[in-house]
Amino acid sequence: MIGCKDWSEIYGQDRAIAFLKHSLERGEIPHALLFTGPKGVGKYTSALLLGAALICPSKKPDGCPACAKVARGVHPDLHIVEAEGNVIRREQVTEVERELNRKPHEAPCKVVIIDDANVMNAETANSFLKTLEEPPPESYMILVSPSKENLLPTVVSRCREVAFAALGKRDIEDFLINMEGLDEAEAERLARKSAGIFGRALTWARNPDIEKNWDRGVEIAASLRRLSLLQALDEADEARQRLGELAGAEMEEKPDLEAYLKAVDKRSRERLKKGFEEKEKRETARLKRQAAVDLFDGMSSFYRDIMLLNMTEEAGELSSGVPLINLEWREELEREALHIGSAESMRRLQVLQKARKALEANVDLGLLLDSLLLELKNA
Numbered sequence: 001m002i003g004c005k006d007w008s009e010i011y012g013q014d015r016a017i018a019f020l021k022h023s024l025e026r027g028e029i030p031h032a033l034l035f036t037g038p039k040g041v042g043k044y045t046s047a048l049l050l051g052a053a054l055i056c057p058s059k060k061p062d063g064c065p066a067c068a069k070v071a072r073g074v075h076p077d078l079h080i081v082e083a084e085g086n087v088i089r090r091e092q093v094t095e096v097e098r099e100l101n102r103k104p105h106e107a108p109c110k111v112v113i114i115d116d117a118n119v120m121n122a123e124t125a126n127s128f129l130k131t132l133e134e135p136p137p138e139s140y141m142i143l144v145s146p147s148k149e150n151l152l153p154t155v156v157s158r159c160r161e162v163a164f165a166a167l168g169k170r171d172i173e174d175f176l177i178n179m180e181g182l183d184e185a186e187a188e189r190l191a192r193k194s195a196g197i198f199g200r201a202l203t204w205a206r207n208p209d210i211e212k213n214w215d216r217g218v219e220i221a222a223s224l225r226r227l228s229l230l231q232a233l234d235e236a237d238e239a240r241q242r243l244g245e246l247a248g249a250e251m252e253e254k255p256d257l258e259a260y261l262k263a264v265d266k267r268s269r270e271r272l273k274k275g276f277e278e279k280e281k282r283e284t285a286r287l288k289r290q291a292a293v294d295l296f297d298g299m300s301s302f303y304r305d306i307m308l309l310n311m312t313e314e315a316g317e318l319s320s321g322v323p324l325i326n327l328e329w330r331e332e333l334e335r336e337a338l339h340i341g342s343a344e345s346m347r348r349l350q351v352l353q354k355a356r357k358a359l360e361a362n363v364d365l366g367l368l369l370d371s372l373l374l375e376l377k378n379a
């Protein structure tokens with residue numbers, strides 16, 4: 001969520017934010033921080049805000065030019081390390097360490113954010129230990145990870161952990177109503193569909209086009225039984241094209257990079273330019289993957305609902321009490337539940353889970369969609 005301007009956009013994380021603000025006020029921000037917590041609750045956005053606060057002349061994210069550069073990820077003293085594919089390579093870390101050992105360009109300090117620090121392999125993490133333990137002067141490192149359990153204990157012990165909490169459905173609804181101005185029905189629907197992933201609910205609230213990928217997934221799952229194999233492959237092709245177009249269309253407006261690059265020295269210019277091009281490439285790939293994740297999760301949610309309906313029926317209970325995700329699709333769900341038993345819905349959920357893993361490993365999307373739909377149909 002690049003572009004977030006101040007702490008009020010981080011919702012339901014009072015403890016974490018209070019700690020950060022308090023430490024900022026006292027000038028006691030630990031040099032190595034570890035932000036942990038579930039996906040989409042604001043860890044990465046908070047890391048950017050903290051980066052802005054450390055770099056900003058007025059010591060708070062106030063939207064000044066320095067803060068704006070941080071928010072766009074183009075400040076020369078902010079270094080963002082993100083996974084390439086699904087791994088953080090050792091060279092990425094080495095490059096950042098080299099930068100850290102130089103003087104800051106514009107700001108009073110340098111800030112490194114390592115997103116998804118959990119995908120650093122042991123070799124990369126080990127090579128980073130010394131820097132974490134004895135950070136170069138005026139440098140801050142913020143590691144972001146879903147939990148500390150998937151990091152090396154030696155990394156964890158060198159960082160101050162800031163835990164971000166999971167949000168409940170009601171919290172998300174409240175935020176969407178009070179801060180985003182959605183009506184109650186709309187807020188309830190997004191909170192229900194996003195299954196507690198706040199970032200996803202917010203993205204959908206602001207970009208209804210992205211939410212459509214999920215709906216498309218539900219549609220495909222609902223109609224799959226009645227499609228021939230050829231029709232299923234057509235569906236896959238159509239979905240792939242849509243994802244391709246979407247990734248192009250959703251690229252955020254580009255910062256006025258040229259003008260900015262002229263204003264910095266040659267060494268930073270080369271590095272920033274390279275960094276920015278890589279960032280753009282990663283961003284496009286990320287959006288495409290995210291759209292595919294939404295599509296797959298939409299499909300999974302349909303089979304998850306069917307499984308619940310079947311299990312309720314087997315237990316001899318009333319289906320009206322089932323907490324369905326896709327309430328709007330009740331009729332189709334009840335119809336398909338007659339054809340797809342709980343064992344088969346379970347199998348389909350597993351097929352989708354496997355496809356979701358393959359997606360993270362950067363396989364070709366077209367091939368993945370083809371084989372996914374064929375495997376789902378192959379009852």
Ligand SMILES: [Zn+2]
Nearest residue numbers: 056062064067
């Ligand atoms: Zn500022």
